[in-house]
Amino acid sequence: MMKSIFSTLLIFVVAVAFTLAENTVFNQPQHFPDPFVSFDSNALTPDKVALGRLLFFDPMLSLDETISCASCHSPYNAFAHTDHALSHGIRDQIGQRNAPALFNLAWKNTLMWDGAANHIETQALAPLTNEKEMGEDLAHVLSKLQASSFYPQKFLSVFGDSIIQSQSLLKALASFQLSLISANAKYDQVQLGELEFTDQELNGERLFMQHCNACHTAPLFSNDLFKQNGLQLDPTLNDLGRMVVTMDPKDSLKFKVPSLRNLSYSYPYMHDGRFNKLNEVIAHYTSLSRNNLTSNELAQPITLTENDKVDLVAFLLTLNDKDFIFNQKHQFPKELLIK
């Protein structure tokens, strides 16, 4: 009797485990550390990711229905905004910062250039309500979604409730963004033993490990910390970075270290998009004027020969992940055209 109860239980547990495994679209790259984000309260299910994708690409989320999340976070730009130093929101208003690329967000503790957002689920409230970005009010967005003939049914099937709650909206948006994993660049294939670096890339990797990896730490190519990298204040923006959040003068001009994956797709560079080319970025670091707040990792001058610079860029280009950029699951969902 006990045996049969036990085996029934075992079958049940195994069945549940399989269902859960099938229902997650989070694939942990084997050469990545464990993610920072917990999926306990928001399992990454395919239907939630699909709903999040619809919302991410839907301009209905902005006040005048002209700007979607994807307007400034385009899949072909590694979810950044190529050609725009500073992104623009509704009514052609120009924002304060360069739209950061979006991928591997499950490994981030804080979000945005100044770390103002502490969780991917609540981060979306910032661009949604910023008057220069989407200019909306959360209650108004929910009422628009509720009034559509399209979304209540979608939310019903994913969250079991056709009354659209802000929590569901935010969790769906977060799910799509958490599904954006870039882990199949040449660099990754070399780590997995599938490809080899050229001699030039190897020398670039050596230089990278020597000069850059302390902050742009592999394999995510960011240590997720805030650093002052020697950029001078742009007086037209007066952006003090992390200090805006902490109000601690020691955080003046500190910004989140960005990942260096997919650089070919996500220019221009830096928090204000002031550099268009990688050569300009390297020139910045090799001719840095330091002050007492400049990150310790940059205490030693970086000296590179012209050949070294070419090799370093060759290595950085191995971080481009074409599979990620052209992944059909990341593109504009055609379903939006017929909704």
Place this chain on the structure above:
Amino acid sequence: MRLFLFCVYLSLGMQVLSQNQALKLEFQFTYGDEPITLSKKYPHLSSADSLQFNVIKIYIGNFVLSNEPAGESQPQFFLLDLSKPESLAFSIESEPFLGKIGFQIGIDSLTHVSGAMGGALDPLNGMYWTWQSGYINIKIEGSSSLSSARNNEFQYHLGGYQFPKNAVQTLSFETQNQSNLIFELPLDKLIPLFDFGHTPAIMSPSPNAVELSTLISSHLMLIK
């Protein structure tokens, strides 16, 4: 035999559950011993002028009903909103407790970093900063001619969950009453301590926010 033991265990469990009772809590915001009405004019006690309140909203939760210092808290929050009188009284589940009730004013750091929330913690309630992650623990808005701000408004949005700007307040009260507790926040005692001239607004986590949160919490009284 095992089935019998299981039944005994289950019935004991039911008895323990049935001993749980609801503890009713009420919160009153008063001015000169009268419950405050929003938008009504009140005399400012340190001047000949009047003042009015437009918004009073306070998060309260993480109740601990125990004499043990490390008693387990109930991870639940309530939003007291003077514009919704029904929000000012609610019940929490309580086992017979030993004469002490503890709770927090404001949202703790763990809840703060746990993602999108619903119910009392829904950002729709207007108690969540969007430019920076974080709940507003206490929101008091109104107007006074002593305010140096536009339209003589004062706006205190008090929050912050990270050291050293953690504005969450932990309070504890002794009581023998185990069925219906009434707390009072006498704003007539507090208002003379607010500096409307120098600081008519606090809108972000800051030492001022911590100081004012502490001041407000220290005036909350258990009156029954």
